[in-house]
Amino acid sequence: MKKRNLTRTITLVSAILLGFTAGGIFLFFSGYSPLRALEKLFLGIFGRPRYVIWVMVRAVPLVLTGLSVAVAYKAGLFNIGAEGQFIIGALVAALVGYHVRLPMVLHIPFVFLCSMIGGAVFGGIAGILKARYGIQEVISTILLNWIALYSNNFLLKFPGIKRPDSEASFQVRETAQIDLFARFKTSDSWIPFQMENPAIADALKASLSMGVFVAILAAIIVHYLLKRTTLGYQIRAVGFNENASRYQGIPVNWIKSGSLAISGALAGLGGSLHVLGVTKEVSRLAIMEGFGFDGISVALIGASNPLGILLSSFFFSGIRYGAVSVQRDLGTPTEIINITIGTIVFFVAIPYLFERIMLAIKKRKEQKNAN
Amino acid sequence: MLIDIGFILGTMFMYATPLLYTALGGAISENSGVVNIGLEGMMTIGAFSAATTSYFLQNPWIGFIFGGFAGALLGLVHAVACVSYRADNVVSGIAINFLGPGIALFLARHFFGGTTHTKILDLDKKMPRPFDGVFEQNSFFDLILNQYATMFIALFLVFVVHFVFYYTRVGLRLRSVGEKPTAARTVGIRVVLYRYGAVIVSGFFAGLGGSSLSIAIVSHFWHPLISGQGFIALAAMIFGKWKPIPTMFACLMFGFSQGIAVFLGRVIPATYTELVSMIPYALTLIVLVLFVRRSRAPSALGGQVDE
16 A cells, blocks of 8 residues: 555656656747746746635635546546536536525525536436436547537527627626635725735635535545545545445445435535635536646546645646746747646656656666665 | 528538547557557647648648658557556556647747747648539538548548457457457567557557548647547447447437537527537437447456566
8 A cells, every 4th residue: 555655646746847858848848948937837826825725716626626536537437527516517607696685694505406406417317317227428528518518508598598788697796605705805904914924915815615625524525535434434445446346235236326426515515615715606508628637637647635636736837827927028929838837747647657667676676786 | 491400410520520530540559458548749749740841841641641650659658657667547548648739839839930830721632522523502402421531542442440459460469458468468469569569550540530630631740629529439438338339320429419519509599508509418328228228348447567
């Protein structure tokens, strides 16, 4: 077990280094200085307190879609549908956030709940198709993603849903918004506060929302679910060995559908947090936004482990956010980020390569000692 | 009425073409036991390379082949990871899906002065249409058969792959490698070699699929050109139970529902455009539920072999 973790860590660290190297090589050949780009990237993430907060805010949807992909992955299923479940969760949040009137303490949890149900139903459809009809979740979730996208665009055409003269829905009511300090920042005490605590004030300029804390809580709950509950045990057992689980009396089909439903609920919650915390509305989608697809990479880099996912989504969101200031200051092409991420994921896929290298190093050492 | 049917069938063939190439590629890779979820990335790099070489060399055929080679190159990368270094096939495929578009857009900026799309090809420098002018314009047969050469090649390749799979030694060995690699090795089949070959050819096919979009159906490459077609091709291949001819029908069915969607899009009010756009995806899902019972993947799919 220890050895596996060591290999995993070495793989991950090397993969990240190799990813940046690949990005650097591409930058070098297009005439940019890789080191300056790296410096800018670092400053773009950590240069100001508010950058760090922005990176965290932007990591929130990725934590949830990452967890979503991870739960399904633990059950041996590949949920490409986090994208669609996220869209449904966001749509539901925008609708319930505007059309339902409740006091804040009830409104926010109610929106979360509705989005999770929406996502769970959408993920559950793929689950039932898999369990009842044997349709591969890879196909059904790809198709469901498009159905979600077009449903979103279709509904956004109707009066009552669509805000007049816009391509978007109505904004969610104040009782459903989850920004922190929004009122404080418009109050009279804000200006003196800024004078006295410049660092904290700078951090607060980013729209920090409850989403960050909900995301961390979700990661803890998923960890608890997978490691400490019967359901979690059954999910992992099914993913590990389906036949053995069946002999043991685990209802394999139910566990599979259930894990896709949980997976959908998590992605749906991600959509909800994104709407209530950042966008406040949903708009017409010309293309997929990619939160779900990025969630796949986040889960992979984070080894499908909730803590790992928290870190990898911060990392992911950080390089995407930092890249913007690299591009602004140096004019580097943004595609470098995809090349970097692709290279990292590629090397994360092959721990065996690093095992071999470690073995070779060890052998050489032994030979030296023997001589 | 006849004209409408002609229009729908013609649209079907047009939409099915890139899917046919790519899905065949998927079938080749997966029958050797390697999951290829990277088809999307391979298509993207193929589409870009074909559009770029066609533009600079003013010859669509060289561009077409070049698109295939670009896809094959990514196929090689996937093969190294999956066959030699025991990568989780899915993870490696996801990486390919980042690398393909990343490299394609990067190079596009390099060759085309900072923009992420390639220059538009002249009409006579695109893929030719062999039946152009043979039938009266917009007549029934013209609508169906006046297609780019790439469409006919795709249909032809379906039967070539079918023949290779089921009537040649190479095909038998390929499938045995995907079913029982250990047994295949015992009788002296070079499992690693077959898998490398299959994944590279699969990339080549996906590259051709991308090319058939960028230099035939449209006349340049830009970012959202591929958006999801690699995944749809993957779905078609699974729907076609990993077999070439059923896969062809799956692609045609998807193309057909696109044809219906495009046709309906012309006649019904704009409010329902999105519902109509949903048809191909919803219909595929319904057909899957109604007609596909458990389909069986090659047994060793995604597994590893020791050499």
